[in-house]
Amino acid sequence: MELFFLFLLIVIMAGALGSGYPVAFALPGAAIITIGLAAGAGYLMVGSTDAYFHSGGPNQWLSAGVTNLRGVYWEVERDTLIAIPLFIFMGIMLQRSKIAEDLLVTMARLFGPVPGGLGISVVFVGALLAATTGIVGATVVAMGLISLPAMLRNNYSQSLATGTIAASGTLGQIIPPSIVLIILADQLASATDQAGTARKILHKEATGELSMPSMFDVVSTSAGEMFLGAFIPGMVLVGLYMLYILFYAILRPHKAPAVPYDGAYDVAFLKNVLITLVPPLALIFLVLGSIIAGIATVNQAGAIGAAGAMIMAGYRLPTPSKSLYYPALLAIAALFLAGFAISNYEMNIKGVSDSTDQFGITLGIISTIMLLTALGWSCWRIFKIEDTLAGVMLETAKTTSLVFIILLGAAMLTAAFRAFGGEELVREFLLGLPGGFWTQFLIVMLVIFVLGFFLDFIEIAVVVVPIVAPILLADPEANITAVWLGVMIGLNIQTSFLTPPFGFALFYLRGVAPAIVKTVQMYKGVIAFILLQLTALAIVGLYPPLVNYLPNRVSFLSETSPPPRNPRLQLCLEEYVGQRLFESSETQDAIATVRALDLSILPKDLAGDLTDSLESADNAIAELGAAFEAVKQVEAAADDYRPQLRLVRGLEKQIRSAKEEADKLNVRIGRMREESQAAARAALEADVALLDAEVEHLRSQIPESWKGVHDSFQALTTAEDSARNKYRRAADSAYEDALDVSAVLVANADFAAMEPQLRDIRAAIQTMPEAEAEDLVDELSKAFGKIDGAGDVKSALSKAAKALKDKEPDREKAMEAYEKAVVEFDSQLGWRAEAAEKLQPTLVSYLDTIRGSLGIRVQDRFTREQALAMASCSARHRDISLNF
Structure with a gap:
């Protein structure tokens, strides 16, 4: 019956959405109706409202939904959702102030003489708008209205023109700051917790150990990391678009001709380009740069973007006058003054101790007043001109309300889906697929791709991602990061928005394209860009450092970087140290030089400490070499061991599933105490007997040689772990003992x-x-x-x-x-x-000499060189399945 109500839940939701019923009410409505029907049916047919739920009862799952609703607003960990209205405000303000139109016109004049230059300028502006607005519909419509007539007027191919505009308009899904990435980060943060719990259970069942080493934990993400992770893939996508248009124009110049600029490339033109291009670029730099540099959180960066958009609108909307740029110049001066004060003075009011500190605080107050004046001045202008401010705030409120109401509704729907065992069903289906993680991943991506035809990104992010992400993140063989998964899903959704006949971007463009442009031509035009999207997906999928490196780099170079003793970093750290030790004799030479000293000068205890340091250094080098040899032995044995491991773990998984099903049936049998339920009880007991027989059959399929094979391989991994632990102790001792002696002499x-x-x-x-x-x-x-x-x-x-x-x-x-x-x-x-x-x-x-090798673990933080090496190493996905 759980499956029936799960099916009913999906039918009610799909029917409501298909009939045009608002998504915000279709999602929670389907959940509440289905839970109510299941409770009523259970009470009437079995006498228990809990009978037809996977676990728990209607009160529990409705409460879970309400708790999820509250979590959207009140959980401190999810405060990044506050950034959503800020970025929406920034995008709508830039759109209403016609800055997007200025960009398109100016870039078309700048790139026009280049073959395919008009198309390249559309991609360039699309990327800029994506980094400032992040709203697909608005971007596609704006570029369709402004650039499509110009491209057709200059004899551009209809298919190339429409494909370029549609593809460039969807860049807002992946190029930060993006609302998609914020919502995905929020959902993946919760999914990471579930995946971590699932991996710990898997490790306990596989090894029998009560605790899992922290180095095997699932890596979580945040909105800031999602922005950083998506930046390089977004640029790769922009580069692919531009290269395609350039080569297309070279091969078929008559379909993408150069467009000479009628005016002169003089100082006035350069001034216009700078005034048009520099402010949006500066705003993007302030928003993303503040996040990358660790100066601002995502919420604070959103506030910077919103304020910057108002400053830009404040000089774009009014008619030209002498005072047109005064608010913007005042804001720039305020920023420089604030930067000077922060760089040169102690700005903590409580820490003021002399007149110099007071002067710095005064400069800070003056710069703040100047910035507030500039914002107020710009805001007043926007308010007076065509009531722009009120319109922007109204649109922001509408869009923000839509996002949050859908989030709330999806929380209820997810609770109902789990109530009827939907999550277990999806997990069993994915885990039962042959081919491991990549088969599961491809199926999930295909489902999301198809759903992208019918659902907006918000529904996909808040309904599908919480169900499938924990399953994918928990897999120890792929051992993917949440930020990589989020970027892959973002790229995938972007691709589905382009794919005919249902792509949202095509609908937006069709609504503003002239009648002369046939829908078929639009479909033809996006095919090449869909292939480029899939190429980008493949590149990012096969080379995860494109996503993981930049967040890692920022993390390791920040003031809050993880310390060298962090357990997650030890394998990378040992690779780095091994490279330094075995590619150069510098450390060994330093050891030999100290060994040649006459230590009789020192007291026995200090001489002993220094001798111990040298012996520990020699032992550390030997143990690290032994660890690397053990790694080679493990890798050599892994090819034969892995197939048996997969076979046995798969059988054990089926055994656990059968046992869990038998336990559920036994619970139901225990509830059937009346004589009228004897027949049903006997049927369930027969099902339990079949499941018990299945368990025995599955156990018989485990090879008899498995224990010996497992123990032999376990001995190899134990030898590796032992060598690594011995190396760590010896390396720490080598540095610390010598440091103690040096401290005495210092x-x-x-x-x-x-x-x-x-x-x-x-x-x-x-x-x-x-x-x-x-x-x-x-x-x-x-x-x-x-x-x-x-x-x-x-x-x-x-x-x-x-x-x-x-x-x-x-x-x-x-x-x-x-x-x-x-x-x-x-x-x-x-x-x-x-x-x-x-x-x-x-x-x-x-x-x-040894500080950067044997003594690296004892340091408080990494040097820049070491931090970059750790960022590069940890950006790779490392298979840890042999430890499970």
């Missing part, structure tokens, strides 16, 4: 500076009252305690202070302890001076 000056105080304290011990003398000695003891290597002197002084502090103070005992402290001090002065001269330079050089 403290020589501080140690010698304590001599006058130590000599003068003798008289205090002999003549001053015991309590006062004890305070002075104790203070001196603590001072020595802060100096590396002065522990023996401190200890002797502590004994002297204790002797003065006893109930019966003993000056004689205190003096004995003091004399020992003086002897130890004099002894240290001697060997410290000799060691500083003969050992310290070589030891410092040794530490500098």
Whole structure:
């Protein structure tokens, strides 16, 4: 019956959508109606409202839906949704202020003389509009109205012209800042949590271990990371579009002719290009640059974009006058003044300590007032001219409401879908497909592609993604990142928006295209661009660093970068260290140089520490080599082991599924206590018996040799893990032990500076009252305690202070302890001076040499070179399925 109500849920939803009923009400309505029918049917037929639910009951699932609704607004982790109205406002404001029209006209004049230049300019402007508006319909309509007549008037092929406009208009789906990416990031963040739980369960069932190493966790994402991840794929797509148009124009010049500019390329033309092009580019730089540099969050960047759009509209809408650019110039001056203040002064009001700080705060206040004045001035202009501000805010409210209401409705629908076992059904279907992850991924992408014909991106993102994403993210063989999956889905949705006969972009363009342009020509025109989209999908799919590298780079170079000891980074870290150790003899030479030193100068404990450091360094290099050899053995054995692993894990998965089904039936059997239900109970018991028999049959298919094969392979991976752990301990010890010795020698000056105080304290011990003398000695003891290597002197002084502090103070005992402290001090002065001269330079050089290899894990953060190496290495998807 669960399947019946699941089918009913889909039918009701599809029927409502097909009849034109608003999506915002069709989604939650279908959920509430179906849950209500299931509860009623269960009560009438079985006597329990919970009978026809996969688990739980109607109250639980309705509550889950309500909880999901509340989460959309009130969860702190989902506050990136606040950026949606800000970016919508920015896009609509730029559209209403005709900045898009100026861009198209100016770029057409600039690129026109180039073969296919008019088409290239449309792609260029489409990319700029995508980075400022992110609204597909608005972009397609704007470019269709402005550029299509110009392209047809200049004898462009109808198919090329319409295909270029439709494809360029959809770039807003993938080029940041994009509403699609924000919503996908929000949904994938939740999916990551579910995928992480599923992977932990899988690891426990496969290995029997209670906890999974953190290096196997699923990598989550955020809106900022989605923006960064989509940037390079978006540029790749723009490049493919431009190259196609250029080669098309060269091969068929009569279908994409050059369009000479009638005017002169003079200073006036250059000024017009700069005024038209620079502000949108500067706005894009401020929005994306602030996110990339870690200066602003996505929400703050959205506010920057909205404010920038108002400043630009403030000089574009009014008629030309002397004061036309005053608000924009005032805003620019305010930004420069604020930047100067932040760069040169302490801007924390609570931390103001002198007149210099006060001057910096004053500059900050002045710049803030200037910026607010510029915004208010621009806002007043926009408000007065054709009531533009009110219109933009109304459209923003409508679009934002649409997005959030659909999010809320989808939360209810997802709860109902899970209530009737839909998520389990999808998971079992995908996991049961042959071919592993890539078969599952292709099926999901195909489904999303087809749904893109009928549903907007919001419905796909909030209905489909939460169901399929956890399944794909949990797979340990592909071990994909959430940001890569999000970008792939975004590219896929963009492709479906172009595909005839249902592509949304085609409908938008058809609505504004003249009658002379046939629909068939539009369909022909987008075919090449669809192929380019699929090419981009293939490129990004086969080379994940295109997506993962930039977010990683920004993360590792930021102030909050993960520390070198982060468990997720250890494999990459060891690859980096191994490359440095085995491609250069620098570290080995440094070890040999220190080993040749005469360590008899040092006390036994310090000499022992330095000797241990050298031995640890040798052991670390040997263990890292052993780890790499173990990796080769694991890789060599993996080819034979992997097919058996897949077979057995597949059988075990089927066994678990059959057991879970039997458990559910047993629960239902337990509820059937009445005599009238005897026949139904017997039928269910027969089903349970069949499932038990199936479990035994599946167990019999597990090869008898599996245990031996598994144990043998496990021994290889254990050897690798052991070698890596030994390397890590030895490498840390190699650096830390030598650093401790160096710290003692570095403290020589501080140690010698304590001599006058130590000599003068003798008289205090002999003549001053015991309590006062004890305070002075104790203070001196603590001072020595802060100096590396002065522990023996401190200890002797502590004994002297204790002797003065006893109930019966003993000056004689205190003096004995003091004399020992003086002897130890004099002894240290001697060997410290000799060691500083003969050992310290070589030891410092040794530490500098191994800091970037054996000592890298001990550092607080990565150097720039190391951070870039970690970003590059961790951008690859690493198969971890052999550990499951």
